[in-house]
Amino acid sequence: MIVLDVFEAIHGRRSIRAYKDEPVPDNVLKKILEAAIMAPSAGNLQPWEFVIIRDRERKERLAMAALGQMFIAEAPVVIVVGADKDRTSWRYGERGETLYCIQDTAAAIMNLMLAAYALGYGTCWIGAFHDDEVARIVGFPKNVRPVAIIPLGKPDEKPRAPPRMPLEKVVHLEKYGNRWKQ
Ligand SMILES: Cc1cc2nc3c(=O)[nH]c(=O)nc-3n(C[C@H](O)[C@H](O)[C@H](O)COP(=O)(O)O)c2cc1C
Numbered sequence: 001m002i003v004l005d006v007f008e009a010i011h012g013r014r015s016i017r018a019y020k021d022e023p024v025p026d027n028v029l030k031k032i033l034e035a036a037i038m039a040p041s042a043g044n045l046q047p048w049e050f051v052i053i054r055d056r057e058r059k060e061r062l063a064m065a066a067l068g069q070m071f072i073a074e075a076p077v078v079i080v081v082g083a084d085k086d087r088t089s090w091r092y093g094e095r096g097e098t099l100y101c102i103q104d105t106a107a108a109i110m111n112l113m114l115a116a117y118a119l120g121y122g123t124c125w126i127g128a129f130h131d132d133e134v135a136r137i138v139g140f141p142k143n144v145r146p147v148a149i150i151p152l153g154k155p156d157e158k159p160r161a162p163p164r165m166p167l168e169k170v171v172h173l174e175k176y177g178n179r180w181k182q
Contacts, residue, residue, distance in 0.1 A: 004118045013114060014161065016122025017071045019153030024077045028119055032152075035115030036081075041104035042096065047087040048108045051138040053078040058137060065133035066126050066149055075151030080134060081109050082144040105147045112150065122155035 033050060041047065053059055054077055062080070063072040072078060083105040088096035113123045126149035134146040171180040 036112035039107035042100035047101040
């Protein structure tokens with residue numbers, strides 16, 4: 001059993017773009033996906049959908065659809081995460097379709113990435129891709145919008161943390177523009 005402080009996971013996770021040639025066992029995938037679906041969602045409607053891809057050719061097609069980011073095809077597993085707009089819009093209308101279902105799915109993706117890190121696996125959130133092509137490759141129906149492509153595998157690199165903007169720049173006190181002094 002892995003015990004990892006939540007702050008250690010948040011600070012230690014990096015986007016990984018090089019993977020070892022080692023398969024990802026099903027029990028690891030299950031644990032990661034179980035963490036993903038524990039994310040909060042509007043009305044607990046859980047609009048997320050996950051497609052697990054191990055097939056080499058399908059991974060290559062996804063990499064091409066992601067503007068030629070070929071490292072995606074080198075990961076032993078790729079997970080395409082989609083948001084089912086219908087699952088949220090029947091209750092929340094346009095706000096459900098354009099905002100909640102994407103927010104819910106993004107929260108699930110973050111859980112997935114942190115869980116993968118806690119188990120010793122690397123991921124990278126891929127957001128640059130042609131929606132229609134990705135949907136076609138994984139067979140999403142019209143109501144499911146692809147939100148992210150997540151390559152997953154044992155890291156074969158140790159990137160440094162890209163810099164973050166300082167808190168003083170992005171945190172405001174009471175109203176936007178009022179500096180938060182610590
Ligand atoms: C919505 C979104 C889209 C992204 N799209 C890509 C992408 O298409 N290709 C890529 O290599 N990284 C992509 N990234 C990863 C970011 O480049 C990365 O998270 C950022 O540089 C911070 O690095 P870190 O994840 O190691 O902290 C994306 C991240 C997010 C959240």
